[in-house]
Amino acid sequence: xxxxxxxxxxxxxxxxxxxxxxxxxxxxxxxxxxxxxxxxxxxxxxxxxxxxxxxxxxxxxxxxxxxxxxxxxxxxxxxxxxxxxxxxxxxxxxxxxxxxxxxxxxxxxxxxxxxxxxxxxxxxxxxxxxxxxxxxxxxxxxxxxxxxxxxxxxxxxxxxxxxxxxxxxxxxxxxxxxxxxxxxxxxxxxxxxxxxxxxxxxxxxxxxxxxxxxxxxxxxxxxxxxxxxxxxxxxxxxxxxxxxxxxxxxxxxxxxxxxxxxxxxxxxxxxxxxxxxxxxxxxxxxxxxxxxxxxxxxxxxxxxxxxxxxxxxxxxxxxxxxxxxxxxxxxxxxxxxxxx
Amino acid sequence: xxxxxxxxxxxxxxxxxxxxxxxxxxxxxxxxxxxxxxxxxxxxxxxxxxxxxxxxxxxxxxxxxxxxxxxxxxxxxxxxxxxxxxxxxxxxxxxxxxxxxxxxxxxxxxxxxxxxx
Numbered sequence: 001x002x003x004x005x006x007x008x009x010x011x012x013x014x015x016x017x018x019x020x021x022x023x024x025x026x027x028x029x030x031x032x033x034x035x036x037x038x039x040x041x042x043x044x045x046x047x048x049x050x051x052x053x054x055x056x057x058x059x060x061x062x063x064x065x066x067x068x069x070x071x072x073x074x075x076x077x078x079x080x081x082x083x084x085x086x087x088x089x090x091x092x093x094x095x096x097x098x099x100x101x102x103x104x105x106x107x108x109x110x111x112x113x114x115x116x117x118x119x120x121x122x123x124x125x126x127x128x129x130x131x132x133x134x135x136x137x138x139x140x141x142x143x144x145x146x147x148x149x150x151x152x153x154x155x156x157x158x159x160x161x162x163x164x165x166x167x168x169x170x171x172x173x174x175x176x177x178x179x180x181x182x183x184x185x186x187x188x189x190x191x192x193x194x195x196x197x198x199x200x201x202x203x204x205x206x207x208x209x210x211x212x213x214x215x216x217x218x219x220x221x222x223x224x225x226x227x228x229x230x231x232x233x234x235x236x237x238x239x240x241x242x243x244x245x246x247x248x249x250x251x252x253x254x255x256x257x258x259x260x261x262x263x264x265x266x267x268x269x270x271x272x273x274x275x276x277x278x279x280x281x282x283x284x285x286x287x288x289x290x291x292x293x294x295x296x297x298x299x300x301x302x303x304x305x306x307x308x309x310x311x312x313x314x315x316x317x318x319x320x321x322x323x324x325x326x327x328x329x330x331x332x333x334x335x336x337x338x339x340x
Numbered sequence: 341x342x343x344x345x346x347x348x349x350x351x352x353x354x355x356x357x358x359x360x361x362x363x364x365x366x367x368x369x370x371x372x373x374x375x376x377x378x379x380x381x382x383x384x385x386x387x388x389x390x391x392x393x394x395x396x397x398x399x400x401x402x403x404x405x406x407x408x409x410x411x412x413x414x415x416x417x418x419x420x421x422x423x424x425x426x427x428x429x430x431x432x433x434x435x436x437x438x439x440x441x442x443x444x445x446x447x448x449x450x451x452x453x454x455x456x457x
Contacts, residue, residue, distance in 0.1 A: 008413050027405065029389065031415030046385065051387025057393045162406035247402040248423060255397075329405045 009043045010033055017047045022058040023100045029054055062095035065263040071266045077221055100326055102319030108161040115308050116154030119301055123150050126294055165314040181246045188253050199233040206230035234294045246333035254325045261321040265314045272310050279303045352433045353377050354391045358422050366417040400426035
């Protein structure tokens with residue numbers, strides 16, 4: 001088999017194929033395609049026949065149905081039925097293509113600067129196109145202060161990302177080295193304890209938030225969703241498997257890590273949902289009905305910034321979990337003298 | 341754990357390929373072996389990957405990444421190993437196939453070979 005791959009595919013073609021393969025399967029599938037490379041035509045044809053199966057398989061593998069349904073309910077509550085119908089397949093596709101590493105700092109800062117620049121350009125457009133009277137009743141001074149605040153958005157977002165990166169760096173990663181079975185068992189046991197503890201804590205906080213929401217006659221459906229998720233968290237555990245070997249336990253550990261990552265990602269969105277719903281109801285919808293397009297635009301900008309913060313949190317945490325899954329993939333069993 | 345008789349025909353072929361390849365079972369070799377076992381039918385490599393993922397999720401096989409190699413453009417191989425539950429499921433499938441073979445041979449006769457007992 002090895003002798004067949006004398007040369008590799010053209011770089012541009014390989015880049016396209018690499019982009020199409022979901023990251024979790026990229027290393028193995030791209031390597032297999034390279035190994036059987038004969039000509040650009042054969043390579044492209046083989047990739048076209050193979051990649052759809054790989055995408056479908058990754059979608060199925062990463063499908064955490066309860067988390068997806070809860071996420072769908074949240075999108076339905078915040079954005080309505082059509083958005084939920086469109087977003088559910090998009091969420092599944094996003095799960096299939098989730099990155100296998102933390103975002104690199106350069107990309108994280110570039111995203112922050114891009115978003116802040118976009119906000120500045122939008123504000124500039126509004127100030128040029130709309131006369132002062134239409135700017136949601138803001139006088140020139142208030143408008144200028146808003147503009148100056150937007151100037152500080154870029155450093156603020158960069159600092160936020162830098163803080164997340166530093167927090168991630170402080171966490172001790174799973175070493176991708178040889179490990180005796182007993183130590184892997186200990187690691188997995190610690191992980192399951194941690195999951196149980198965090199689930200209990202989050203369930204209590206969600207239940208408390210739901211009770212407060214009922215008390216203050218807040219959005220009843222969202223409060224109900226908080227209660228439902230609290231109940232789900234109490235039931236959701238990462239059970240410890242019966243006696244099994246190193247490879248089986250490692251696979252179980254990887255599945256549990258991926259599952260918990262999806263759940264945590266959803267929970268972050270859930271905690272920010274009240275703020276997003278508030279922005280949508282009070283700033284965007286009411287401004288639109290009152291005929292104040294600029295206020296609606298400012299509300300949308302605030303919602304986009306909030307979404308950016310949640311996504312940044314999710315990317316950092318998700319990347320770290322995927323790195324742990326990758327490290328487990330490369331881990332080998334170290335036989336102790338007694339076992340050997 | 342899924343019931344033992346839940347192996348599909350393609351799953352049986354892929355499991356048999358992994359069993360036959362032993363330490364050298366990874367994407368390319370498994371696909372080549374599957375094509376050899378399922379002759380004259382062709383098997384797509386994508387279908388092999390999807391089946392491997394599904395069987396890994398069922399706990400029938402496990403996988404791990406090897407060290408990167410030059411002949412693969414500096415990429416690792418994903419090696420597969422059959423688990424005890426996979427072996428059990430494959431044995432059950434083989435027994436069913438043997439019963440089928442014997443029934444067909446009794447009623448139609450003239451089958452050219454006999455499966456090893």
